[in-house]
Amino acid sequence: MARPKIALIGAGQIGGTLAHLAAIKELGDVVLFDISEGTPQGKALDIAESGPSEGFDGSFKGTNDYADIAGADACIVTAGVPRKPGMSRDDLLGINLKVMKSVGEGIKAHAPDAFVICITNPLDAMVWALQQFSGLPAEKVVGMAGVLDSARFRHFLATEFNVSMRDVTAFVLGGHGDTMVPLVRYSTVAGIPLPDLIDMGWTTQERLDAIVQRTRDGGAEIVGLLKTGSAFYAPATSAIEMAEAYLKDQKRLLPCAAWVDGALGLNGFYVGVPTIIGAGGVERIVDIKMNADEQAMFDKSVAAVKGLVEACKGIDSSLA
Ligand code: A3D
Numbered sequence: 362m363a364r365p366k367i368a369l370i371g372a373g374q375i376g377g378t379l380a381h382l383a384a385i386k387e388l389g390d391v392v393l394f395d396i397s398e399g400t401p402q403g404k405a406l407d408i409a410e411s412g413p414s415e416g417f418d419g420s421f422k423g424t425n426d427y428a429d430i431a432g433a434d435a436c437i438v439t440a441g442v443p444r445k446p447g448m449s450r451d452d453l454l455g456i457n458l459k460v461m462k463s464v465g466e467g468i469k470a471h472a473p474d475a476f477v478i479c480i481t482n483p484l485d486a487m488v489w490a491l492q493q494f495s496g497l498p499a500e501k502v503v504g505m506a507g508v509l510d511s512a513r514f515r516h517f518l519a520t521e522f523n524v525s526m527r528d529v530t531a532f533v534l535g536g537h538g539d540t541m542v543p544l545v546r547y548s549t550v551a552g553i554p555l556p557d558l559i560d561m562g563w564t565t566q567e568r569l570d571a572i573v574q575r576t577r578d579g580g581a582e583i584v585g586l587l588k589t590g591s592a593f594y595a596p597a598t599s600a601i602e603m604a605e606a607y608l609k610d611q612k613r614l615l616p617c618a619a620w621v622d623g624a625l626g627l628n629g630f631y632v633g634v635p636t637i638i639g640a641g642g643v644e645r646i647v648d649i650k651m652n653a654d655e656q657a658m659f660d661k662s663v664a665a666v667k668g669l670v671e672a673c674k675g676i677d678s679s680l681a
Pocket of ligand 1: 397590
């Protein structure tokens with residue numbers, strides 16, 4: 362059977378890391394697309410040349426021509442600009458909306474059957490715009506944010522408890538911004554919920570509150586340290602986890618920015634929710650029950666994303 366074809370739209374920091382991870386995990390043949398001439402070609406060749414030492418097979422092509430993504434099974438979109446210190450994700454909206462328009466048209470023309478994962482910020486508004494511009498079915502267009510935000514939460518929790526990260530599960534829902542919703546009640550160490558761990562003396566409410574806030578500020582913490590761009594290793598790893606779930610029909614339960622119509626009190630909206638990802642794309646939205654406090658945080662986050670979507674409509678009148 363032919364190897365799956367993975368198109369990476371944007372060959373910057375995350376795009377290059379995605380290509381390297383896809384190579385090492387032998388997920389398929391990779392096409393790196395970017396408007397910058399030479400960057401995707403150079404990165405594709407560099408990664409291909411790591412094959413003999415690492416021991417992977419596959420084809421790696423860099424291109425500035427959308428025709429080369431033809432027939433892609435999966436597309437991961439990082440095209441656009443990242444933020445710099447002092448910027449919020451929302452400051453990127455105007456520039457990245459124009460980028461989503463050209464990317465959406467490129468995917469529509471050349472890879473209309475692909476499963477599309479958007480990473481470009483501000484994430485929830487950009488994945489919505491990308492679905493609109495591409496016209497692909499909503500269950501085939503998702504945004505990566507919850508897997509990353511949950512991974513950050515899991516890392517901080519594992520460090521706090523001095524346990525393996527593998528045994529920490531966590532859930533971060535809502536929009537990928539300051540209003541994101543780390544769900545403490547649904548986060549566990551090997552099945553023991555965090556509130557029980559407070560009762561057991563493993564941590565305190567104050568320390569847990571600080572970890573929740575550090576999770577919300579996780580992206581800004583890295584931007585502040587790097588100064589020239591934003592995080593790329595963990596974002597790329599998170600998106601690869603989602604792509605693998607689709608390509609291998611793993612039916613993973615992952616928090617993703619997905620189109621929600623009739624669950625969690627939402628009617629036709631893109632935001633971070635628990636999803637099942639398999640060969641059908643988003644096969645199911647998991648309609649979890651939130652308590653009053655959680656619902657209030659989620660509603661606030663949805664309202665923040667709604668504001669961004671309205672701003673997109675104000676900029677581009679072709680968006681319904
Ligand atoms: P960067 O290294 O600047 O790469 C972006 C690439 O996009 C560059 O190589 C550009 O040449 C290219 N590009 C620009 N315009 C176009 C276009 N029209 N068509 C094709 N390619 C184009 O950025 P990065 O890889 O660090 O980040 C990419 C995006 O991901 C940014 O918007 C970040 O804000 C975002 N990001 C999201 C998360 C989430 O968790 C959602 C995390 C980290 C970064």
